[in-house]
Amino acid sequence: xxxxxxxxxxxxxxxxxxxxxxxxxxxxxxxxxxxxxxxxxxxxxxxxxxxxxxxxxxxxxxxxxxxxxxxxxxxxxxxxxxxxxxxxxxxxxxxxxxxxxxxxxxxxxxxxxxxx
Amino acid sequence: xxxxxxxxxxxxxxxxxxxxxxxxxxxxxxxxxxxxxxxxxxxxxxxxxxxxxxxxxxxxxxxxxxxxxxxxxxxxxxxxxxxxxxxxxxxxxxxxxxxxxxxxxxxxxxx
Numbered sequence: 526x527x528x529x530x531x532x533x534x535x536x537x538x539x540x541x542x543x544x545x546x547x548x549x550x551x552x553x554x555x556x557x558x559x560x561x562x563x564x565x566x567x568x569x570x571x572x573x574x575x576x577x578x579x580x581x582x583x584x585x586x587x588x589x590x591x592x593x594x595x596x597x598x599x600x601x602x603x604x605x606x607x608x609x610x611x612x613x614x615x616x617x618x619x620x621x622x623x624x625x626x627x628x629x630x631x632x633x634x635x636x637x638x639x640x641x
Numbered sequence: 642x643x644x645x646x647x648x649x650x651x652x653x654x655x656x657x658x659x660x661x662x663x664x665x666x667x668x669x670x671x672x673x674x675x676x677x678x679x680x681x682x683x684x685x686x687x688x689x690x691x692x693x694x695x696x697x698x699x700x701x702x703x704x705x706x707x708x709x710x711x712x713x714x715x716x717x718x719x720x721x722x723x724x725x726x727x728x729x730x731x732x733x734x735x736x737x738x739x740x741x742x743x744x745x746x747x748x749x750x751x752x
Contacts, residue, residue: 629675
């Protein structure tokens, strides 16, 4: 299997539930990202991991908790979410070095989350 | 003011037309400029990448960057129905991994 794989593709959860999103990359990349995509809004960066270390946390509420156990796997743990958290959650990976021609993300297909 | 501005569309054109998609930005530190294409129910995929100012051509696609005007463009020649998607511009400053995205322009190419 190649590329970036996200599971599940769709998730419906109540506001009191706890769930986790999973991302796996088979590209040998060293950096992984979580982005939130809401309708008619730019992609919002949530978290950046480089070599399993969190290097950026973009003022994300504590009800979102990331975990990066190794450079191939990334999780987003969810608890006590709000209806406004409903969105497409995208995982991406990239080479750590920001120099051409390696620059650019490879995205997964996303998890469509609905909070009811 | 948003760092990156992009007209959301939708933009509807007939098959074979030349399409022009644009973004403006405010951060003069941006040096890396990308265009991503996102089909429905899929994640974005990298289409074009440009460093600093100038033009880059790849088949039917041409990316232009004008740093003096803080304006980037993507041109699609001989547009096809399969080009129907949302196009996202993205950019980054040197030494920063994270990309800043526009909100995307939805393109519809009518057969």
